[in-house]
Amino acid sequence: MPPSSLRVVYAFAREMHPKTSEVFIEYGTAGFRTKANLLEHVVYRMGLLAVIRSRVKNGRTIGIMITASHNLEPDNGVKLVDPDGEMLEQSWEEIATRLANVSDNDLESTTEQVIKQVNADMSLKASVFIGMDTRYTSPRLAAAAANGVIALKGTPKEFGIVTTPMLHFCVKCRNDNTYGTPTEEGYYEKIVGAFKKIRQKLTVCGDYNTTLYVDGANGVGGKKLNIIKKTLDGELDLQLFNIGGNGGKLNLNCGADFVKVSQKAPVGIEHVPFQRVASLDGDGDRLVYYYIDDKNNMNLLDGDRIATLLASYIAELLRACEASSDLQIGLVQTAYANGASTKYITEDLKVPVSCVKTGVKHLHHAALSYDIGVYFEANGHGTVVYSTKAKEVIAKVAQEGEPEQRKAAQLLQNFIDMTNETVGDAISDLFLVETVLCARGHGVKQWMSSYADLPCRQLKVTVQDRNAISTTDAERQCTAPEGLQTRIDELVRPYSCGRAFVRPSGTEDVVRVYAEADTQLSADKLAAEVAQAVYDLAGGVGARPELPV
Numbered sequence: 189m190p191p192s193s194l195r196v197v198y199a200f201a202r203e204m205h206p207k208t209s210e211v212f213i214e215y216g217t218a219g220f221r222t223k224a225n226l227l228e229h230v231v232y233r234m235g236l237l238a239v240i241r242s243r244v245k246n247g248r249t250i251g252i253m254i255t256a257s258h259n260l261e262p263d264n265g266v267k268l269v270d271p272d273g274e275m276l277e278q279s280w281e282e283i284a285t286r287l288a289n290v291s292d293n294d295l296e297s298t299t300e301q302v303i304k305q306v307n308a309d310m311s312l313k314a315s316v317f318i319g320m321d322t323r324y325t326s327p328r329l330a331a332a333a334a335n336g337v338i339a340l341k342g343t344p345k346e347f348g349i350v351t352t353p354m355l356h357f358c359v360k361c362r363n364d365n366t367y368g369t370p371t372e373e374g375y376y377e378k379i380v381g382a383f384k385k386i387r388q389k390l391t392v393c394g395d396y397n398t399t400l401y402v403d404g405a406n407g408v409g410g411k412k413l414n415i416i417k418k419t420l421d422g423e424l425d426l427q428l429f430n431i432g433g434n435g436g437k438l439n440l441n442c443g444a445d446f447v448k449v450s451q452k453a454p455v456g457i458e459h460v461p462f463q464r465v466a467s468l469d470g471d472g473d474r475l476v477y478y479y480i481d482d483k484n485n486m487n488l489l490d491g492d493r494i495a496t497l498l499a500s501y502i503a504e505l506l507r508a509c510e511a512s513s514d515l516q517i518g519l520v521q522t523a524y525a526n527g528a529s530t531k532y533i534t535e536d537l538k539v540p541v542s543c544v545k546t547g548v549k550h551l552h553h554a555a556l557s558y559d560i561g562v563y564f565e566a567n568g569h570g571t572v573v574y575s576t577k578a579k580e581v582i583a584k585v586a587q588e589g590e591p592e593q594r595k596a597a598q599l600l601q602n603f604i605d606m607t608n609e610t611v612g613d614a615i616s617d618l619f620l621v622e623t624v625l626c627a628r629g630h631g632v633k634q635w636m637s638s639y640a641d642l643p644c645r646q647l648k649v650t651v652q653d654r655n656a657i658s659t660t661d662a663e664r665q666c667t668a669p670e671g672l673q674t675r676i677d678e679l680v681r682p683y684s685c686g687r688a689f690v691r692p693s694g695t696e697d698v699v700r701v702y703a704e705a706d707t708q709l710s711a712d713k714l715a716a717e718v719a720q721a722v723y724d725l726a727g728g729v730g731a732r733p734e735l736p737v
């Protein structure tokens with residue numbers, strides 16, 4: 189890199205996107221996420237880093253997504269997408285953090301150091317796709333990202349408002365044209381196109397009802413479903429709520445995170461007993477379902493429930509193809525998965541389960557070790573990944589199998605096409621769920637009946653330094669501070685079906701507490717007791733922990 193070019197970087201930074209805050213910011217589970225007004229310089233610098241990353245990857249396209257997902261409107265965030273549409277390689281997170289925090293004066297030399305460290309050939313072309321969510325601060329941040337890309341002579345392409353998974357999809361397609369066309373239209377063609385194909389092969393029957401209510405969290409996912417809705421031809425009657433524009437605030441008392449954590453129905457939705465409702469998060473990468481029953485009770489169908497539904501259907505089709513002995517299907521969860529779901533998967537579905545640390549990158553990675561890997565966080569973020577071997581075996585049966593086997597294999601092929609394999613995707617997952625329910629003639633009651641969730645509760649505790657808490661065994665055991673795990677064990681012991689763990693959040697400055705037990709009262713009580721133990725033994729600050737979250 190000739191020095192003159194780096195001087196441009198520096199001048200650009202100081203003039204247009206100066207670092208105005210001394211607050212240290214870290215590339216966490218979901219990239220950088222904080223108040224939007226602290227992010228402009230960070231995003232500009234991620235534009236620089238994306239160019240360097242693209243060059244290290246021989247000019248393959250890198251993605252930048254501007255979003256703070258399920259956080260409230262004043263926050264925003266940025267994350268990088270690697271060439272196969274997956275999250276940024278973990279070893280680069282430290283580099284991203286370093287570049288985000290240096291002073292404007294040190295930016296030039298730090299950029300140069302990074303280029304040397306990663307051995308980037310700065311004479312190569314570089315391509316960066318930029319997407320953003322619906323926040324009013326997003327266009328300004330997207331422009332800062334594009335300026336960063338231009339400063340290092342990369343080529344930015346702005347996609348405007350897209351869901352996070354759409355951007356991941358477009359990055360993947362740009363680098364691998366067998367996957368699809370790298371545009372929003374290409375996304376609809378592949379995902380919605382496959383849904384329509386599969387629907388032609390299925391008959392609407394039993395308790396399945398084609399009306400689906402959707403809570404769009406007043407974010408981007410609902411807006412995109414409004415586009416898709418117009419192209420559906422009776423396959424699914426989408427009734428969209430919380431799609432923005434009616435004064436409803438992004439993620440405020442609505443959306444997948446609110447529904448999952450509070451276990452309450454969102455605002456802004458008409459209640460019809462036993463009506464299926466799909467709830468998306470603000471950037472369209474999480475999905476949970478729920479229904480209100482005739483006693484006005486809330487019934488949540490979360491990520492664990494979606495994972496088991498998809499895994500059981502795929503396993504059923506594999507058996508029908510007679511390919512189940514050739515292909516190993518597995519499920520990946522985190523410690524937040526409801527204990528009842530894990531028991532159901534291992535004992536009833538007889539599918540192997542692995543438990544990994546929180547954060548999609550960990551789940552995605554573990555899922556790749558199966559021929560077909562289904563992964564979901566309990567909060568509704570997840571997808572299915574299919575190995576090349578699985579695709580080849582299924583394609584062979586679809587061509588050469590007996591008629592019944594061929595039929596099942598062709599259904600599986602449509603199912604694969606409908607899946608966004610790059611990352612959890614609320615829209616793709618919604619179509620996958622609707623397909624399984626339709627194929628089985630099931631309504632929400634049958635879906636719910638596969639197993640009964642153990643009541644659970646999540647709480648947050650504010651401590652002086654959340655990193656004083658260390659964990660092991662996929663975050664299910666606490667190794668520091670001393671004595672905390674022993675205390676948790678003592679607290680859990682008296683509870684029937686009791687389980688509890690604590691871990692520092694990667695996206696908020698809190699310690700998260702999770703507890704489950706045989707009754708809601710017990711789960712709430714256990715969570716409160718464990719939260720108190722965290723407060724006492726891990727340096728709690730501010731108000732003592734209280735219910736609810």
Ligand SMILES: CC(=O)N[C@H]1[C@@H](OP(=O)(O)O)O[C@H](CO)[C@@H](O)[C@@H]1O
Nearest residue numbers: 217218547548565567693694695696
């Ligand atoms: C309990 C929980 O839902 N944690 C979420 C949350 O992470 P924390 O590290 O718990 O803050 O945000 C992550 C990014 O969206 C998501 O991957 C994860 O599942």
Ligand SMILES: [Mg+2]
Nearest residue numbers: 257469471473
């Ligand atoms: Mg999200």
